[in-house]
Amino acid sequence: LEVNDEVMASLRPELVLLATHGDPEEIRKAFLRKTAEGGPWRGMSNVRQGIHVLDPALFATNPGLRMVEAARRLTGFAGR
Numbered sequence: 001l002e003v004n005d006e007v008m009a010s011l012r013p014e015l016v017l018l019a020t021h022g023d024p025e026e027i028r029k030a031f032l033r034k035t036a037e038g039g040p041w042r043g044m045s046n047v048r049q050g051i052h053v054l055d056p057a058l059f060a061t062n063p064g065l066r067m068v069e070a071a072r073r074l075t076g077f078a079g080r
Helices: 005-011 024-036 039-046 064-077
Strands: 016-018 051-053
Touching (some): 005 039, 016 024, 024 039, 024 051
Parallel strands (some): 016 051
């Protein structure tokens, strides 16, 4: 879901989950570069529960029969 800068700044999330079809590490680095630029993204680099890129093998498509595994991974991010 593409969210504009103003909306993201107003949400002040505690957890950021990024979904991608590409290389998860590259997506994470690109997001961190964006947060370093300043503006509304500036505070996003130190969200309380972190920035996590979801495994594209599980989250880039419908997990189908792997729904339980997907749910466990998502709940594993909470409270970190």
